[in-house]
Amino acid sequence: MSPEERESIINEAVERALLAIPEVVGNLMAQNATYNKINSQFYKDHPEFKDKKDIVVSVVEMIDGQNPGLEYDKILEKALPEIRKRIEMTNGLNVTSVTNPGDRNFDNGEI
Amino acid sequence: MLIRLLPNTNGKQPSQIVIFWETIKFACQKADVIHIENYQVYFNELLHALLSDKAQCFVRIDDKRIIIGILITRITGNKVTGEKSLRLQSAYSFRSESQEIWAEDFKTILDIAKERDCKKITFETSNDKIASLGESVGCKEISRMYEYVI
Numbered sequence: 001m002s003p004e005e006r007e008s009i010i011n012e013a014v015e016r017a018l019l020a021i022p023e024v025v026g027n028l029m030a031q032n033a034t035y036n037k038i039n040s041q042f043y044k045d046h047p048e049f050k051d052k053k054d055i056v057v058s059v060v061e062m063i064d065g066q067n068p069g070l071e072y073d074k075i076l077e078k079a080l081p082e083i084r085k086r087i088e089m090t091n092g093l094n095v096t097s098v099t100n101p102g103d104r105n106f107d108n109g110e111i
Numbered sequence: 112m113l114i115r116l117l118p119n120t121n122g123k124q125p126s127q128i129v130i131f132w133e134t135i136k137f138a139c140q141k142a143d144v145i146h147i148e149n150y151q152v153y154f155n156e157l158l159h160a161l162l163s164d165k166a167q168c169f170v171r172i173d174d175k176r177i178i179i180g181i182l183i184t185r186i187t188g189n190k191v192t193g194e195k196s197l198r199l200q201s202a203y204s205f206r207s208e209s210q211e212i213w214a215e216d217f218k219t220i221l222d223i224a225k226e227r228d229c230k231k232i233t234f235e236t237s238n239d240k241i242a243s244l245g246e247s248v249g250c251k252e253i254s255r256m257y258e259y260v261i
Contacts, residue, residue, distance in 0.1 A: 104205070
């Protein structure tokens with residue numbers, strides 16, 4: 001391959017990549033807008049989760065990981081019972097201070 | 112003997128992570144030397160990571176079934192190679208243990224890492240004793256971390 005041919009291929013590839021950028025960015029923005037809309041609706045439907053966003057994010061990430069390819073609205077739907085369970089489970093747990101090692105008797109926590 | 116604390120139950124009993132949360136917090140605070148102003152962010156992330164299996168908690172118990180050691184691990188992935196590693200995040204012992212006990216625990220963790228398809232076990236430390244324990248079970252130092260405070 002001559003240097004001119006090589007240069008021509010590179011230029012063509014660069015041009016095509018540059019032309020694809022608006023479409024890629026457009027798709028990402030559209031996807032982002034859809035996620036934002038679904039999220040807003042989710043918190044509107046479940047105002048009790050507004051102060052528990054860290055729990056919602058953590059559970060949604062977990063459900064997403066367990067269900068690759070599942071649509072986002074379906075993931076949120078699937079996450080609902082687990083979010084409620086997690087809120088109930090962690091209600092009252094202290095995450096702001098450390099005082100003592102607590103009860104270390106393993107039998108008290110054996111399932 | 113190392114035992115993994117279960118993040119979730121069948122709903123009849125609370126999670127073992129929740130039951131031993133105060134112990135876990137105490138051990139991590141000792142092992143990682145977390146500043147008080149960072150407690151909320153650190154412990155919130157840790158709690159939910161443990162409950163979601165993004166992090167795992169193991170305990171060592173003595174013959175009276177009292178927790179005498181805590182180990183927090185995470186499975187991480189290399190974005191370039193795709194290889195998984197098991198990272199030892201925090202380790203704390205409520206009493207001094209022999210090198211043999213640590214080696215036995217490492218063997219258990221090695222088996223878990225293999226089961227989870229991890230290619231490496233990694234940890235960071237600035238503690239010479241921990242580094243020496245790691246080397247005694249075959250770990251190799253791969254880098255040193257430096258920082259420049261601005």
